[in-house]
Amino acid sequence: MRTRTYGTIDRITEEEEAWLRAEEEAWMMLSEEDRFRSTAEEGVDPSFTESLPIFRSEITRRLGEIESPSIEGKYRNAFSQLDWAEGLEDTTVNFVKHMADDRDLCRRGAAHFAAAKDPALAETLRGKAAWSDATIAELVEIAASACHLRGTCLRVLAEAEEEDIVGVAAAEYLEHVATHTPHARGGDGEDSIPEYPYRAVADKMHAAVAAGASHPGVKRFVEGFADRKAGRLRLGAAEFGGKDAAKLMEHAATVEALCADTEAFLQKVVASPYCEMWRCFFV
Numbered sequence: 216m217r218t219r220t221y222g223t224i225d226r227i228t229e230e231e232e233a234w235l236r237a238e239e240e241a242w243m244m245l246s247e248e249d250r251f252r253s254t255a256e257e258g259v260d261p262s263f264t265e266s267l268p269i270f271r272s273e274i275t276r277r278l279g280e281i282e283s284p285s286i287e288g289k290y291r292n293a294f295s296q297l298d299w300a301e302g303l304e305d306t307t308v309n310f311v312k313h314m315a316d317d318r319d320l321c322r323r324g325a326a327h328f329a330a331a332k333d334p335a336l337a338e339t340l341r342g343k344a345a346w347s348d349a350t351i352a353e354l355v356e357i358a359a360s361a362c363h364l365r366g367t368c369l370r371v372l373a374e375a376e377e378e379d380i381v382g383v384a385a386a387e388y389l390e391h392v393a394t395h396t397p398h399a400r401g402g403d404g405e406d407s408i409p410e411y412p413y414r415a416v417a418d419k420m421h422a423a424v425a426a427g428a429s430h431p432g433v434k435r436f437v438e439g440f441a442d443r444k445a446g447r448l449r450l451g452a453a454e455f456g457g458k459d460a461a462k463l464m465e466h467a468a469t470v471e472a473l474c475a476d477t478e479a480f481l482q483k484v485v486a487s488p489y490c491e492m493w494r495c496f497f498v
Contacts, residue, residue: 251324255339259346274360297368333470369444369451373459385489441474
């Protein structure tokens, strides 16, 4: 018997994907009537539908945040929200496809058991088909809202200037360096609070600049930054079009030019106003 819940729509881990593939293989070996019975035994997953308003509220919150003119680091935030919205939309669309397949199976099963004089199973499957229809309608609304959030993020990014793109690169590069710098601990006890390693980050940043293109961590970061950011901008321009498309394509070209030479990338990022501000405040 297949046992499954729908989990959450914002993420699916590699382990869950592997489990789903194994379950699908086992499912394909069942007869159609066994599939009907298994689906009826599964019932519905109320915890899944109870989680959907949370995503609608989160999209609304993120829309308000991205549209706020006073938000700090709004272009970096726009990229971050764009990634989140795209992941949510893609996963939601996949859930809609899977649930539509289940709904259709329930309808066939209900007809099968109605003809076989098993009204209890037929009614169970009709009820699950109705639940699936209602849930699919909610998921479609969430996917549309996530698409709207993506469009809003892209419109914000279209307003950026070249120095804003460099600022995003600087912020993400500093975060990358900090992530790979061991944090010093304040005090001697177990409850002592970790101190952010500002000096260590600064030293490591300058060491990476000195190493230039030969620094493997920097090269990986620059290549990943170019792929993620330029790719997102080009896809957004192609999908949404309109008056912002040209600006998004221009920004994609800016990202690629910035990342074409690792050494030049480092020099430009470290000389950016963002890094200068960071040094003044924290080092």
